[in-house]
Amino acid sequence: MEGEGAFEAIGELLVDAGCVNDDAEGRSVCSILSEKFGKHGLVKIKPTVRSLATPLRMFDGMDEDEAPKKQPEPVDGPLLSERDKAKLERRKRKDERQREAQYQMHLAEMEAVKAGMPVVCVNHDNSGEGTVKDIHMENFNISVGGRELIEDGSLTLSFGRHYGLVGRNGTGKTTLLRHMAMHAIDGIPNNCQILHVEQEVVGDDTTALQCVLNSDLERAQLLEEEARLLALQRDIEFDDPDAKHDGVDKDLISQKLQDIYKRLEFIDADSAEARAASILAGLSFTPEMQKKPTKAFSGGWRMRIALARALFIEPDMLLLDEPTNHLDLHAVLWLESYLVKWRKTFIVVSHAREFLNTVVTDILHLHGKKLVAYKGDYDTFERTREEQLKNQQKAIESNERQKAHMQAFIDKFRYNAKRASLVQSRIKAVERLGHVDEIVNDPDYKFDFPTPDDKPGPPIISFSDASFGYPGGPLLFKNLNFGIDLDSRIAMVGPNGIGKSTILKLISGDLQPSSGTVFRSAKVRMAVFSQHHVDGLDLSSNPLLYMMRCYPGVPEQKLRAHLGSFGVTGNLALQPMYTLSGGQKSRVAFAKITFKKPHIILLDEPSNHLDLDAVEALIQGLVLFQGGVLMVSHDEHLISGSVDELWVVSDGKVSPFPGTFLDYKKILKNA
Numbered sequence: 001m002e003g004e005g006a007f008e009a010i011g012e013l014l015v016d017a018g019c020v021n022d023d024a025e026g027r028s029v030c031s032i033l034s035e036k037f038g039k040h041g042l043v044k045i046k047p048t049v050r051s052l053a054t055p056l057r058m059f060d061g062m063d064e065d066e067a068p069k070k071q072p073e074p075v076d077g078p079l080l081s082e083r084d085k086a087k088l089e090r091r092k093r094k095d096e097r098q099r100e101a102q103y104q105m106h107l108a109e110m111e112a113v114k115a116g117m118p119v120v121c122v123n124h125d126n127s128g129e130g131t132v133k134d135i136h137m138e139n140f141n142i143s144v145g146g147r148e149l150i151e152d153g154s155l156t157l158s159f160g161r162h163y164g165l166v167g168r169n170g171t172g173k174t175t176l177l178r179h180m181a182m183h184a185i186d187g188i189p190n191n192c193q194i195l196h197v198e199q200e201v202v203g204d205d206t207t208a209l210q211c212v213l214n215s216d217l218e219r220a221q222l223l224e225e226e227a228r229l230l231a232l233q234r235d236i237e238f239d240d241p242d243a244k245h246d247g248v249d250k251d252l253i254s255q256k257l258q259d260i261y262k263r264l265e266f267i268d269a270d271s272a273e274a275r276a277a278s279i280l281a282g283l284s285f286t287p288e289m290q291k292k293p294t295k296a297f298s299g300g301w302r303m304r305i306a307l308a309r310a311l312f313i314e315p316d317m318l319l320l321d322e323p324t325n326h327l328d329l330h331a332v333l334w335l336e337s338y339l340v341k342w343r344k345t346f347i348v349v350s351h352a353r354e355f356l357n358t359v360v361t362d363i364l365h366l367h368g369k370k371l372v373a374y375k376g377d378y379d380t381f382e383r384t385r386e387e388q389l390k391n392q393q394k395a396i397e398s399n400e401r402q403k404a405h406m407q408a409f410i411d412k413f414r415y416n417a418k419r420a421s422l423v424q425s426r427i428k429a430v431e432r433l434g435h436v437d438e439i440v441n442d443p444d445y446k447f448d449f450p451t452p453d454d455k456p457g458p459p460i461i462s463f464s465d466a467s468f469g470y471p472g473g474p475l476l477f478k479n480l481n482f483g484i485d486l487d488s489r490i491a492m493v494g495p496n497g498i499g500k501s502t503i504l505k506l507i508s509g510d511l512q513p514s515s516g517t518v519f520r521s522a523k524v525r526m527a528v529f530s531q532h533h534v535d536g537l538d539l540s541s542n543p544l545l546y547m548m549r550c551y552p553g554v555p556e557q558k559l560r561a562h563l564g565s566f567g568v569t570g571n572l573a574l575q576p577m578y579t580l581s582g583g584q585k586s587r588v589a590f591a592k593i594t595f596k597k598p599h600i601i602l603l604d605e606p607s608n609h610l611d612l613d614a615v616e617a618l619i620q621g622l623v624l625f626q627g628g629v630l631m632v633s634h635d636e637h638l639i640s641g642s643v644d645e646l647w648v649v650s651d652g653k654v655s656p657f658p659g660t661f662l663d664y665k666k667i668l669k670n671a
Helices: 004-016 023-039 082-115 173-181 208-213 217-239 250-266 269-282 299-313 329-340 353-359 378-413 417-433 500-508 531-535 543-550 556-564 570-574 582-594 612-624 636-642 661-670
Strands: 135-144 147-157 162-166 194-197 317-321 345-349 362-367 370-375 461-468 477-484 489-493 515-520 526-529 600-604 628-632 645-650 653-656
Touching: 004 023, 135 173, 147 173, 147 370, 162 173, 162 353, 162 378, 173 194, 173 317, 173 345, 194 299, 208 269, 208 299, 217 250, 217 269, 250 269, 269 299, 269 329, 299 317, 299 329, 329 353, 329 661, 353 378, 353 636, 362 378, 370 378, 378 417, 461 500, 477 500, 477 653, 489 500, 489 636, 489 661, 500 526, 500 600, 500 628, 526 582, 531 582, 543 556, 543 570, 543 582, 556 570, 556 582, 582 612, 612 636, 628 636, 636 661, 645 661
Parallel strands: 162 345, 162 362, 194 317, 317 345, 489 628, 489 645, 526 600, 600 628
Antiparallel strands: 135 147, 362 370, 461 477, 461 515, 645 653
């Protein structure tokens, strides 16, 4: 009967709602409805009944006088009106906004939890031997904003080993350290002291030295209690030697003071200040700087204070995220020697290859959402991984050859009855061979600096008896005489605060000399890269929109191609800037400053926040760049691979160094 399917779908509803008196009347109504729908082409009669996925608006498209001229035939569901389509589109946009809001909330939660991490204080009772030994983390997952970073991760950290955590920018290295610091991964004992050095200390009136000492909470509390008891003891003696003060007599105070002195002696409190001062001195704090309030220091120096606090505390597990970024070469060398002697476990994320080679015993490689551990330093890891990839490629090729050989036999004798058993055995053998995982390589990084179309004639940039000092201050530089041309490949080295960045600003024209002259060719174009350019990116925008705002009127495809020349390709160019890692933001900044095809590139610590692969790509890009390069850096691998001249900044002068970067390091070590 026609309409039976309709009755099965809505008949019970019609009866319960009182629209019809009984089932018979319901069937009659459904038969009429079915006939009308069929007449208007809205229903294709099928032998089987299809349940409605959503409520069907009976009156849509119906007209008592005239049927619609043409309606599409529904295939997978009821027809959607324009109104319904608009609703679905609005709901889709709302869901996208909600997902974005959830991601922002997740980031905010991470920051809030991180800010509320328990204070790690010095554990004096361990006497240098951690209560927590090996740590086993099994089958853990880490995601951010719904994006999986690590899946089914397993990691064993052996006590006393020094681990270097490496992997591409954006793979989740910093997120992994944060999760460990928050004890958010099963397998980390509750009594394991973990300290993640990531944020600079908050600047206030506390001196740098006292800030480090205050991290030893027990010592600070004991000294505070000692001062209180001594004051109480003086009050008792002044009032009445035989009287009690608040129920505490003189003998009890003496006993408590004795206990405090014993504990202070046990924790070696007297040497704490000397040890804290020694750590700060190694990080280039002079005695005068150690007495200055922390609020008087820049962010980079406050990061050093945070690092000093971590080294002073000596937690069971120390997590360091790019610790060399804010250090000069002298401080890097000191930190290397300090960490080599570190008795407990630490994990360090660093882009500095030579630093990793010096301080780590193992490498943790984060790749393809998996963590793999390797014994040895970074160079050993590179050789081991290269050998593994070669062997894996050989296994894939061997597997494919065997499959092809057996498949050829199967295809040739598939219909030969005499060889049926042989064919079957080959088919089973092919199945047993299974599948060898293909090699998933990271996409190649690119730093493709554009070649300038024109070449201005010499001189390009020259300093003649140029001196400079900030208003109200002493002269930083006096009688500077040097030049830079299109063939220059120079690295400037020297301690932090000596004025290397000031020299770059004098070259670029951001600063003018107090006396003497700085000549710049009128035709020369310069690009300057510094951390300021990375920090100044519009986080609410994406790389492509940011470039379009910087260079209005330039075709979108041209801007996309330029971003691609620095590895910002595909969806990465459309991701919100706040979701990018530090290294990815650096590549956007490189793309921005080089769009006008500069003749001279000035680089201020360009490798900060780049991963090791990106540093390699930067070296290759600078080698191929057909223009002048002047960089400020302490990265030995970057300097050795991309420049051929070393300038030392000291005592208000800039002097060529007669030797290699390795020679300069040796002089600093022996100083």
